Amino acid sequence: MDQSAFAAALLDPSLPVPGGVTCARGEPDATRFSIYRNNVVAGLSRALGERFPVVRRLVGDAFFNGMARAFLTTSLPQSPLIFAYGDTFPDFIAGFAPAAALPYLADTARLEAVWTRAYHAADATPLPAERLLAIAPERLPLVRLSPHPAAALARSDFAIGTIWQAHQAEAVGSVAAMAPECVLVTRPVFDVRVHVVPTADGVFADAVFRGEALGEAAAIAFARHPDFDFGHALLGLASLGAFAGSPSQGDPT
Template structure:
């Protein structure tokens, strides 16, 4: 390996592991000064990622407080170093980390709120696409049930056993809604430049989840009707179209 490569290997090891010795040959200063100077890099590398997570997960941070959040984020950064120079979606695995993070177990909904925030970021940066309007439903015709719903590239769905969507909404400045209870399914989409969230409960959530996973309208409706006999698939489809979540309807023979 080149001399430069050896130095960078030692530098990288010491950045990742605060216990590791700093690289040799960093100036003839007192050891304590060299340590402190190297610590600036150690701190930059970690703190910049913690800051990025705090910016991406503001509601999660508000729920646990800044001190707890930054300690949790520090642990995540230690376990999952970025593998890409593009940090836009760094933290997409943070929700899974939170779900397994022992000190956060007192807030069982926390990981799902974080999933909504990760979905928000992914939706924000997703490829642009023009959604169908509600009028598209009329064009579906007699074999509508066999159609599958192709959703926008920006659509993300978060299925929670908790009222995670209501908790997220309660932390938005413009929101003045009632607290929710029970399981919620949250659909995040960006039909144009604004990310929007739709919180669904019961059969409507079952219906959207089945469509999101690639089921036909018929199959999704059957699953939803199993949860609630009075469910109306037509109304739910119009809601999805109105929210701007649908890219196209695909018939079986189109696929």
């Protein structure tokens, strides 16, 4: 059996039943294949709905199911781990014309994708803020920190963190979506946590996560946000579980 033809027919009802899919009489069994096709589509749509529940609530079940079906015709799972399905769904939403009226939808989906990755990330002990307080001030700018395996940033021109938080409740009030937000996602122990952090702190965290020493990361944040508070940001991010491992102090020479 041609596996590529089989996969294509699963997603396109206009294609004929793949060769080899027959009933007991040896004839093509369109009815059974149609049932199988519907089960695959329904299962993948359900997996997307479970991974992107806020997006689903924002657009409603009917719209979400239609969007999910359109997505899966272009993107099948690349892993047997179904919870990982949908990494490219946010990008698809960004280009999905019927969703254009909700410009924050794609970034909300990106935040939900980050949440899932944080949930399944490796365990690690967060770096205690006290370890940073013990470092001599003159050495602190040389320190490099490792991001916690579950820590990640999601930045948007829209209030995606506030939108996400509002939809954790059964009843959702009005949300001012047209405001930029930087969101830090962490999982210091068991539960994934979503934090809206100051934009300057997000710039700093992004530089640290990319491997910059604390002094250079602070300079990057200061250049873009003159009111950046280095000490407050560093200890605040550490207290949220953004870092793991031991501080690495570089050579000043």
